[in-house]
Amino acid sequence: MKYLASKKLAISLLIILALLSLIGMTLPQTDPGVNNYQVLHYPAYVAHIVDFLQLNRIFTSWWLKFVFALFLINLLACTLLQVRRALAQRTNLPRGPVYKSLSFPGSTGLNDKAAYFVSARGYKIWRAVVDGGPEIITGWKYGFSRWSGVVLHIGLLVLGLGILVSIITETDGIIPVMEGQQTTEDRANYVMLSQGIFSDSHTGLPIALNKISVAVDKKNRRYSLAKGELQFGEDILQFNHETPVESNGFTIYHDRLGYTLSVDLTGTAGLSRENDSAAFTFPLTTAPNSHTEYHNEITVPGSSYTLTARLYPNAVVKSGSGKLTYSSDGDALLNPLVYVSVMAEMRQMESAYLKKGESVSFGGLKLRITDIGYWSSFRLVKDHGSLVMYAGFSLFAIGLALTYLLVPKEIWIEISNDGNVRFGGAAGHYRRLFHDELDELIFLLQDGGSE
Amino acid sequence: MMVLAQIILFWAAISCYVAASVLYVLSLKFEPSLKYTKYGSIAAFCGLVPETAAILVRWYQTGHGPYSQLYEVAAMSTWVSVTMFLVIQWRTKNLGYIGAFVMPLNFLLLGLGVLGSKEITVIPATFKTYWLIVHILFAKLTYGSMLVGCGCAVFYLLKTKYSSDWLAKLPALERLDELSYKYLAVGFLFNTIMIAAGSIWAKNAWGSYWSWDPIETWSFIAWLVYSIYLHLRRTYGWRGVKASWMALFTLAVTIFTLFGIAYLYPTIHEIYLNGKS
Numbered sequence: 258m259k260y261l262a263s264k265k266l267a268i269s270l271l272i273i274l275a276l277l278s279l280i281g282m283t284l285p286q287t288d289p290g291v292n293n294y295q296v297l298h299y300p301a302y303v304a305h306i307v308d309f310l311q312l313n314r315i316f317t318s319w320w321l322k323f324v325f326a327l328f329l330i331n332l333l334a335c336t337l338l339q340v341r342r343a344l345a346q347r348t349n350l351p352r353g354p355v356y357k358s359l360s361f362p363g364s365t366g367l368n369d370k371a372a373y374f375v376s377a378r379g380y381k382i383w384r385a386v387v388d389g390g391p392e393i394i395t396g397w398k399y400g401f402s403r404w405s406g407v408v409l410h411i412g413l414l415v416l417g418l419g420i421l422v423s424i425i426t427e428t429d430g431i432i433p434v435m436e437g438q439q440t441t442e443d444r445a446n447y448v449m450l451s452q453g454i455f456s457d458s459h460t461g462l463p464i465a466l467n468k469i470s471v472a473v474d475k476k477n478r479r480y481s482l483a484k485g486e487l488q489f490g491e492d493i494l495q496f497n498h499e500t501p502v503e504s505n506g507f508t509i510y511h512d513r514l515g516y517t518l519s520v521d522l523t524g525t526a527g528l529s530r531e532n533d534s535a536a537f538t539f540p541l542t543t544a545p546n547s548h549t550e551y552h553n554e555i556t557v558p559g560s561s562y563t564l565t566a567r568l569y570p571n572a573v574v575k576s577g578s579g580k581l582t583y584s585s586d587g588d589a590l591l592n593p594l595v596y597v598s599v600m601a602e603m604r605q606m607e608s609a610y611l612k613k614g615e616s617v618s619f620g621g622l623k624l625r626i627t628d629i630g631y632w633s634s635f636r637l638v639k640d641h642g643s644l645v646m647y648a649g650f651s652l653f654a655i656g657l658a659l660t661y662l663l664v665p666k667e668i669w670i671e672i673s674n675d676g677n678v679r680f681g682g683a684a685g686h687y688r689r690l691f692h693d694e695l696d697e698l699i700f701l702l703q704d705g706g707s708e
Numbered sequence: 709m710m711v712l713a714q715i716i717l718f719w720a721a722i723s724c725y726v727a728a729s730v731l732y733v734l735s736l737k738f739e740p741s742l743k744y745t746k747y748g749s750i751a752a753f754c755g756l757v758p759e760t761a762a763i764l765v766r767w768y769q770t771g772h773g774p775y776s777q778l779y780e781v782a783a784m785s786t787w788v789s790v791t792m793f794l795v796i797q798w799r800t801k802n803l804g805y806i807g808a809f810v811m812p813l814n815f816l817l818l819g820l821g822v823l824g825s826k827e828i829t830v831i832p833a834t835f836k837t838y839w840l841i842v843h844i845l846f847a848k849l850t851y852g853s854m855l856v857g858c859g860c861a862v863f864y865l866l867k868t869k870y871s872s873d874w875l876a877k878l879p880a881l882e883r884l885d886e887l888s889y890k891y892l893a894v895g896f897l898f899n900t901i902m903i904a905a906g907s908i909w910a911k912n913a914w915g916s917y918w919s920w921d922p923i924e925t926w927s928f929i930a931w932l933v934y935s936i937y938l939h940l941r942r943t944y945g946w947r948g949v950k951a952s953w954m955a956l957f958t959l960a961v962t963i964f965t966l967f968g969i970a971y972l973y974p975t976i977h978e979i980y981l982n983g984k985s
Contacts (some may be wrong), residue, residue: 264943268936275932278925283975286920316920420917429915451915498836501912510912636915643911650904656899688884 270328277324281315301504329417336410343403347644352668356695361702362676369391371670371678374701378694380668381587382440391673402663402685409656423642427453429636432464434487435517436630439465442489442637444503449521459503461492469631471514477571477587483514483633498636510636516568517632518595522557524622562622563600568593574608585611593629666691668698678702710769711826718761718783718822719976724755725790725815732807733880736874745804749797752790752811759787769828775844776829782821784818785848785966792852796891802879809859817967839909846902851966852896856892858959860884861952868949869945885947891957897935899962903927922973926965933961 260266284307311318317476325335354571361367372394376382381394387393393563428449432440442460469485484497493505501510556563569585572594582596598608599619607619668682684691716773727749735744763774763783774780793810831854864884867875878884906927907917918924940946946954969975 264939268939268943271932271936273931273938275936278929278932281920282922282925298752316925423917634928646917653899654901661893661897 262364263331263339263368266331267328267335270324270331271325277315277321280312284312284315284420286315287313306494307411307622324568330416332414332417334408336407337412339407341408343407346400346403352669353681354680355679355700356692358676358677358679359699360702364676367676368394368672369593371698372674373701374398374698375670376669377699380666385597391671394672396665396668396669397665397683399663399665400655402659402665405525405656405659405663407656408652408659412649412651412653412656415652417645419642419644419646419649421642422645423453423640425453425455425642427451427640427642428459428638431607431634433513433632433634434464435467436466436469436485436606437628439463439488442507445678448634457474460490462505462636464489466631466633467493467515468631471631472588473587473591478592479570479587479589481629487635507637507639510638512634514638515632515690516570516590516593517628517630518553518566518626519628520564521625521627521632522622523625540633561601562606564624565598565600567596569596575596581610590629590631595626595629597624597626599624666694668695709767710895714762714765714826715822717758717765718818721757721759721762721915722754722815722818722822724758725786725811727757727817728752728807729811729815730930732805732811735798736808737806741877742804745797745807746805747813748804748949749794752794752807756787756790756794759783759790763770763787772835774887775835775840776828777826779821779826782817782824784844786818786821787852788845788848789814789852789921791854792849796842796856803856805863805878806856806859809862810855813855837909837912839912842905843909846898846905847966850898850902851964853891853898854959854962855893857888857895858955860888860891861955864888864952865949881948885951888952888955889941892958893938895962896931896938897928899931899934903931907912911978922975923965923969926961926969930958930961933958979985 264541282303293377295431307313315321323588372382372384375394375396378396378398379398379474380398382429383395383397385393385395385539396518428450430447430452432442432446432629433448435442440463440466442462444459467486469483471483473479484495487494487496487502487509489504489507489509494509496502496509496511498511501508503509554563555689556562557564569583570593571586571589571591572583573586573592575582593613595606595611596609597617598619601604607617609617611617611626613626616623618624627630664685666684667680668680671679671681680695682695728748731751732750735741738744747970761836763780764773764866766783770776770780789810793807797807797890861884863875863878865882867878867881867884869897881885910919910924911917937946937951937958940954941951
């Protein structure tokens with residue numbers, strides 16, 4: 258216990274952590290989940306050492322975790338020791354040195370006067386006479402500050418605990434939903450998901466994006482701060498981009514915004530009998546090299562047709578070429594137009610520019626754009642560890658504030674029966690002011706003062 | 709036009725800060741020193757006026773706070789640091805001399821910033837959060853308090869090593885040591901809040917409290933170095949020369965973290981100094 262709580266160990270661990278982080282910043286690091294290619298840069302025998310010691314992935318290495326664990330154990334041991342000391346002491350100050358030694362021959366009631374003057378300055382008093390010898394009057398102020406280090410270290414421990422809880426229980430993932438449609442909170446519907454060790458359960462509750470509205474700026478650009486109505490289970494939630502909403506134990510953040518195309522396909526040719534009509538929706542993502550065109554390519558369900566769609570959210574005729582072509586003036590959904598191209602067996606069947614409600618026919622099929630709307634993704638976070646982390650950080654900040662704001666002081670006055678008096682004491686800081694205070698006290702006693 | 713106005717205002721501020729630096733240095737050499745420190749403070753305050761105006765013009769021009777590109781970051785850092793120094797000087801007796809350390813560093817940083825790119829950066833939606841404001845504000849406060857604390861440490865070391873009339877004017881060694889510790893300790897508090905707020909913001913913006921990004925890692929290293937300094941001081945009684953050197957080392961790590969990393973490593977913080985997002 259003594260070794261685990263040692264300050265030497267604490268400082269050594271702090272230095273080791275700093276050095277390890279420095280190594281991590283100096284040697285090339287491999288991203289987690291990526292092939293261990295970094296070792297190829299080293300000669301074979303060095304690569305072997307680097308790989309064995311995990312120097313190419315320091316921040317996920319077992320021994321960094323080991324040092325952190327040791328650091329937390331050291332912190333816990335130090336904190337327990339501090340608690341024991343804080344319970345046993347009046348202040349965390351060492352007994353201060355002698356400041357002045359004076360003589361007060363023939364002075365009467367000196368002991369009571371000294372105790373009174375010290376007490377009048379807001380000090381708590383403790384008087385003791387040892388074996389009929391001199392009386393020692395001790396006064397202390399802000400003794401509570403001895404708990405500041407304890408609170409500060411407990412804060413760090415709680416913070417560490419919060420991180421642990423987070424690692425074990427957190428669920429954090431992204432679910433896309435199309436406007437007017439519904440999905441469920443199930444593992445399969447997340448496009449990105451990170452889960453804690455014990456958090457593999459999902460609610461299965463429906464999530465519907467009832468409506469979404471998007472602000473548009475002067476240049477016809479859609480402003481990413483969308484707002485709208487989301488339904489999660491029974492809860493109807495009004496969301497916006499800035500403020501997360503809470504529902505069914507999750508904190509829900511609005512994440513990304515994109516467009517979605519609803520298509521209705523009727524006819525028989527090329528479709529299986531079960532799918533002689535098909536209606537489907539698919540999201541469009543930003544086209545490469547363009548901020549204003551959105552595209553996607555899918556295979557029509559139940560057929561061998563490949564459908565490519567390119568959306569111009571605010572279509573304008575592109576001048577300068579003989580052919581009628583379009584571009585988009587901004588990315589707001591003001592005058593949406595879709596360029597549709599249908600391919601079968603590597604051959605283009607048909608292509609056309611279509612607005613909402615318009616259709617194109619090819620090979621006995623009719624394709625109609627039924628809607629052009631938004632899709633949005635939502636980040637669902639369930640992390641009980643975050644509350645613990647906030648609590649830990651708050652305690653840490655309180656501990657720091659107590660350390661700086663409460664300046665502990667202790668005055669001691671040793672009065673012998675023959676009138677010899679020694680003054681001493683200690684202060685956390687502001688020692689010059691503290692000495693001024695002692696001088697004033699001495700003056701009052703010499704003066705026989707009446708305060 | 710607005711850029712030109714900013715440049716004129718920033719150079720006016722730099723001129724005032726240079727004048728303040730000269731006056732603070734002169735206050736060490738010539739008598740009556742209090743008069744020189746007083747004029748130094750007035751020059752520094754006069755520099756704050758055009759700097760404030762330049763920052764506001766920039767804010768109006770970009771539509772967001774001054775927290776992207778070295779141009780904005782340096783301006784805001786020096787503004788907070790100079791304001792903080794003037795307040796400390798006003799509240800603490802006989803501390804004007806520290807301006808001879810604080811002001812030159814500030815005018816150099818501001819000069820460096822003004823020479824940098826003035827391109828306007830489009831700020832991502834993830835920047836629109838109060839946590840970012842807390843994060844940035846406390847980064848500046850850390851820098852400001854570190855400069856004052858290390859100014860005291862520098863003068864402590866000079867006073868220990870040399871003896872001359874001008875050094876005799878400085879506060880007593882014990883007082884310099886105590887002030888150095890005090891401002892570094894406050895800087896540690898600010899640094900901790902800065903890291904915590906940044907971490908909460910990172911969780912909202914990038915989905916993770918901590919991802920060992922170079923700036924995050926260097927902030928952690930700076931925080932550890934700070935902790936080592938405080939532990940050595942409180943537990944092992946490091947005072948005077950050793951503590952002052954340690955304080956300067958802490959300042960070097962902090963300045964490197966705040967202003968150097970984004971130039972050396974690819975980082976998600978690139979928008980901060982390079983304006984790339």
